[in-house]
Amino acid sequence: MVAYPADFYKVVSTATTLADNVTMIKFLARQGDRHSLVGMCMGEQGIISRVLGVRAGSVFTFASAIAGEETAPGQVTAQELRNVYRIERVDVATRVYGVAGDPVAHSLSPAIMNAAFRRENVNAVYLALHAKTLKDLLTCVREIPIHGISVTMPYKEAILHHLDNTDSHTTKIGACNTVVRAQDGNLYGFNTDASGIVRPLERRLNTLEGARILVIGAGGAARAAVFGLKERGSEVYILNRTAGPAKKLAHQARARIVKRADLKKLAFDVIINATPVGMGNTRDTPLQDKEINSRYVFDMIYDPGETRFLKLAKERGAQVIPGIEMFAHQAARQFEIWTGKPAPWDEMLRVVLLALQERSNRSTSSK
Ligand code: NAP
Secondary structure, rough: OOOOOOOOEEEEEEEEOHHHHHHHHHHHHHOOOOEEEEEEEOOOHHHHHHHHHHHHHHHHHHHHHOOOOOOOOOEEEHHHHHHHOHHHHHHOEEEEEEEOOOOOOOHHHHHHHHHHHHOOOOOEEEEEEEEEEEEEEEEEEOOOOEEEEEOOOOOOOHHHHHHOEEEOOOOHOOOOEEEEOOOOOOOEEEOOOHHHHHHHHHHHHHHOOEEEEEEEEEHHHHHHHHHHHHOOEEEEEEEEHHHHHHOOOOHOOOOOOOOOHHHHHOEEEEEEOOOOOOOOOOOOOOHHHHOOOOOEEEEEOOOOOOHHHHHHHHHOOOOEEOOOHHHHHHHHHHHHHHHHHOOOOOHHHHHHHHHHHHHHHHHHHOO
């Protein structure tokens, strides 16, 4: 290409893995000083190169004027590049963070974390990392390098084997949702889901010490809730569809098991739904109305914003806590771990509620 004089040389490939972006970014970093280059990878896996390419030396990047007018696969709108990723501020010093999972296209994390970085003037950008394998993700983390990741399905447990250290809380839960890449390249794992449960409750109850709390479910999120609440001195009860995981968790955390048949006789300060029952358009609820005897009901599900379970709980006179508060608080804790600054929690909740509202408007108008 250099044989032909040009204002810019544009090199575009299609990324089929996250690591393909590393190849492009390294190429731009190596050649960007010598030639006027524009480089990026197409495809969903290449979206990160549309932001990081500029950081590595691409003179400019491409975006669509409006949604629906994309001219290449993976192209994002100019508005998203500017408002969410703050492309005009991305430079060599910009730290890179992201949410890693499969799938991640609908994650609300880029909206909430980039808003927090903007509000607190942190020179950082947060991307969606669609990792089809853990190996691909780890290559990207090491090579770009990425300073921190929010880990989501299906890698929360598997990533533990690739970390250099984890805090004791994360080891007990057996799942990691937050990774920090230290200066020396070592990877440290944390779990912030417990903060996502404990913080909204502490804002409402005077103390969690001695509070009677029922956790429905015994999966990863329930484990984070049970251990987090036990650390605060709560009296924790577990109800799960399958006996085995509930027994194991109750034994490990010194919590108690509850039989569904006994629920009508029991009263709690808080009931927490840590199962996917009630997600999406279903009318299913994890408990029937007569089984809801509690001052507060907390549903981890945030889509829909108000589940049928929360509606039932309101009818029973309980105060309700929607899952989006958990989402915002666990993200706020990640922000604190990564930056050492207090998180702009109110702004984070505002942005994520807005994003959920926009999503719900889009799905209503497309019906
Ligand atoms: P998980 O590890 O797969 O555990 C799922 C739990 O739900 C298990 O205890 C399972 O019981 C139970 N369950 C699944 N389907 C059920 C059904 N039809 N009826 C009764 N119980 C059922 O999932 P997770 O990661 O813990 O997530 C649980 C929920 O929390 C999900 O809805 C997730 O979206 C939500 N969550 C929200 C946030 C947030 O920020 N708001 C964060 C994390 C998770 P068995 O043992 O019988 O299979």
